[in-house]
Amino acid sequence: MTGPTEMQIWSSLPVPAILIDEYEKIAEMNPAAEGFFNNSAKWLTGQPIWDRLAVDAPLEESLQRAREHGTPLFVNDVDVGTGARPPLVCNLQFAPMQGREGWMIMLISPRELAGRMTQSHSVKSAAKSAIGMAEMLAHEIKNPLAGITGAAQLLSMSLPKGDLEFTDLIVAETRRIVKLLEQVEQFGNLSPPEQRPVNIHDVLDRARRSALLGFGGHMKIIEDYDPSLPMALGDPDQLLQVVLNLIKNASEAADPKTGGTIRLHTFYEHSFRLRRADGSGQTLPLQIEIIDDGPGLPEDIKGDIFDPFVSGKENGTGLGLALVSKIISDHGGWISVDSVPGRTLFRISLPRAPRPAAIEETE
Numbered sequence: 353m354t355g356p357t358e359m360q361i362w363s364s365l366p367v368p369a370i371l372i373d374e375y376e377k378i379a380e381m382n383p384a385a386e387g388f389f390n391n392s393a394k395w396l397t398g399q400p401i402w403d404r405l406a407v408d409a410p411l412e413e414s415l416q417r418a419r420e421h422g423t424p425l426f427v428n429d430v431d432v433g434t435g436a437r438p439p440l441v442c443n444l445q446f447a448p449m450q451g452r453e454g455w456m457i458m459l460i461s462p463r464e465l466a467g468r469m470t471q472s473h474s475v476k477s478a479a480k481s482a483i484g485m486a487e488m489l490a491h492e493i494k495n496p497l498a499g500i501t502g503a504a505q506l507l508s509m510s511l512p513k514g515d516l517e518f519t520d521l522i523v524a525e526t527r528r529i530v531k532l533l534e535q536v537e538q539f540g541n542l543s544p545p546e547q548r549p550v551n552i553h554d555v556l557d558r559a560r561r562s563a564l565l566g567f568g569g570h571m572k573i574i575e576d577y578d579p580s581l582p583m584a585l586g587d588p589d590q591l592l593q594v595v596l597n598l599i600k601n602a603s604e605a606a607d608p609k610t611g612g613t614i615r616l617h618t619f620y621e622h623s624f625r626l627r628r629a630d631g632s633g634q635t636l637p638l639q640i641e642i643i644d645d646g647p648g649l650p651e652d653i654k655g656d657i658f659d660p661f662v663s664g665k666e667n668g669t670g671l672g673l674a675l676v677s678k679i680i681s682d683h684g685g686w687i688s689v690d691s692v693p694g695r696t697l698f699r700i701s702l703p704r705a706p707r708p709a710a711i712e713e714t715e
């Protein structure tokens with residue numbers, strides 16, 4: 353029996369493998385890579401690799417060095433997008449190909465989902481009806497609560513000083529309930545987004561400034577913007593609400609004494625395309641990341657944080673992220689989270705505003 357041919361070995365490799373020529377074009381790929389791209393090798397061969405593969409890391413320089421010195425290059429934990437689906441966190445390995453100057457072989461290993469979480473979300477209908485129910489209740493409870501507060505305040509006028517703490521407690525606690533109810537009602541009052549061209553950096557700036565003056569006073573907020581980012585299509589007020597909620601969560605997760613750092617990161621990912629269940633697709637090239645260096649999501653609620661009333665905080669309503677998720681899904685956008693202790697990243701992907709010019713660019 354003869355040994356397997358190189359072709360057989362290549363085809364049997366379980367990881368996506370791609371040969372890149374000296375011009376950074378795809379020279380060949382194995383079947384696992386075709387699966388990864390969701391496209392055929394025949395179609396992809398000859399195309400510039402970095403047109404088809406979006407890697408969230410500055411690779412060029414190190415790759416150039418590896419190529420010149422004939423050394424391998426390993427890049428771990430980077431987001432790799434193909435346009436066929438949301439990006440996956442992968443490890444990339446590059447090795448110079450023997451006998452072909454300037455050629456590289458690239459292996460892509462998606463990191464297992466176990467032990468980490470990359471969760472994406474659209475509002476589920478069960479959550480919607482839970483909110484509908486809560487809204488109705490909220491409305492019903494607010495009136496009697498106003499009565500209770502009023503009565504407690506009247507009572508406090510005729511009470512001896514030492515007993516005032518009881519009426520104060522009634523007033524404070526009813527206020528807390530009213531606040532919760534108002535948040536619930538916010539859901540119901542949320543009108544469909546009035547989408548128009550929005551400068552995302554303006555939204556982030558507004559959120560940043562108001563956070564630093566209030567709940568985020570103990571935080572350092574770093575702006576890491578792509579200045580060439582085009583306008584997004586969205587409702588600026590609703591997007592502001594989204595960013596505020598995310599910054600608020602990050603601020604609340606940080607140590608109140610030592611504070612923490614939040615990075616607001618924007619970039620363009622040309623190939624980020626959302627395939628919906630109904631088969632329609634949309635590109636969501638504007639990426640906004642809110643990254644904090646806090647303790648990370650609590651293990652026990654990690655999978656459910658976008659659901660209403662899921663909270664890891666003593667006084668949390670668990671509505672912040674539910675609202676975020678609703679707004680983003682109303683925008684036709686996408687939100688995902690990735691969290692380990694020391695690094696929690698929320699990423700929002702949004703559509704871009706149509707170009708004002710009459711001439712449509714073809715992509």
Ligand SMILES: Nc1ncnc2c1ncn2[C@@H]1O[C@H](COP(=O)(O)OP(=O)(O)OP(=O)(O)O)[C@@H](O)[C@H]1O
Nearest residue numbers: 601602605648649663664665668669670671672673
């Ligand atoms: N950046 C983060 N770091 C750590 N945990 C987080 C972060 N963001 C969210 N969480 C966790 O997810 C939970 C749900 O967040 P969500 O904003 O929905 O509700 P909440 O903050 O508890 O209440 P509310 O927003 O109504 O005040 C939080 O209670 C917290 O445990």
Ligand SMILES: [Mg+2]
Nearest residue numbers: 600601672673
């Ligand atoms: Mg919150």
